[in-house]
Amino acid sequence: MVRGMTTYLLVPGFWLGASAWDAVAADLRARGHEATAVELGHAPGDTAESHVSDVLDVLAAPAAPAGAPGPVVLVGHSGAGPVCVAAAERARDRIARLVLVDTGPLPDGVAQIDFTPPEAQAATRATLAAHGALPMPPRAELDAAGSSTAGIPDPLFDEVRARSLAEPAGVVLTGVRRGETDETLPKTVVACSFTPGDIRPLIDAGVPGFAELGGPDWSFVSLPTGHWPMLSEPGRLAELLAAGT
Structure with a gap:
């Protein structure tokens, strides 16, 4: 084992498969670490809770992740943020650090759709009613909705969208079951499309989903x-993760 090796478990957000983490995982391995990406389920019956189970199953496997001998750094992007928060709370002994990439926790049982404007909720529900799942929107729609695609070359975005996975209705419309918060677990938000200053007023105002970010166990880093x-x-x-973010 490489001295100082850390094991990372990388969880993709909405519409992405495990391959979205390929470049980050390769960089971490080149630095002497282990990195495994989770493939979340996208079957019609899947829910936010079943995604938590997907993560817990990897953590509980005898040789997982990647043969990790001890606790791992659990990293969740976007829609996987609340999933990873719940998984970390329910498998605390397997987690050394929790990192949320451009996302945050949600209160117990609160769904992703509940944190979007009413008109966006209506459009999402209409799509789900028509198709039973939510496909990845075009680039312009993502940007307009606040999910900035800045910095992604057009050919790469087109490739990612072509391989994207429609999110089942249950993943969009249901929340996760939170466990017990442990303030001894270090937690970091990597802020990309927003700044830590953007959410400070929401923390100070006690807005659900933001208030807990003001706890002593939470830190922020900008990317x-x-x-x-x-x-x-x-x-x-990868550099930020390897630096102990």
Whole structure:
């Protein structure tokens, strides 16, 4: 084992498969670490809770992740943020650090859709009613909705979208079951499409989903880019993770 090796478990957000982490994982391995990306389920019956189970199953496997001998750094992007928070709370002994990439926790049972404007919720529900799943929107729609694609070359974005996975209705419409928060677990938000200063007023106001970020166990680091840093700035993201972010 490489001296000082850390094991990272990387969890993709909405529409992305494990391959979205390929560049970050390769960079971490080149630095002497282990890195494994989780493939979340996208079957019609999957829910936010089943995604938590996907992560817990990897953590509980005898040789997982990647033969890790001890606790891992659990990293969740975007829609995987609340999933990873719940998984970390329910498998605390397997987690050394929690890192949320351009995302944050949600209160117990609160769904992703609940944190979007009413008109966006209506459009999402209409798509789900028509198709039973939510496909990855075009680039312009993502940018307009606040999920900035800045920094991603057009050919790469087109490739990622072509391989994207439609999110089942249950993943979009349901929340996760939170466990017990442990303030001894270090937690970091990597802020990409927003700044720590952007959310400070929400923390101070006690807004659900933000208030807990003001706890002593939470820290922030900035990585100015779009909402998808594993695609726009994979080397820099890997550097931050390897530095103990």
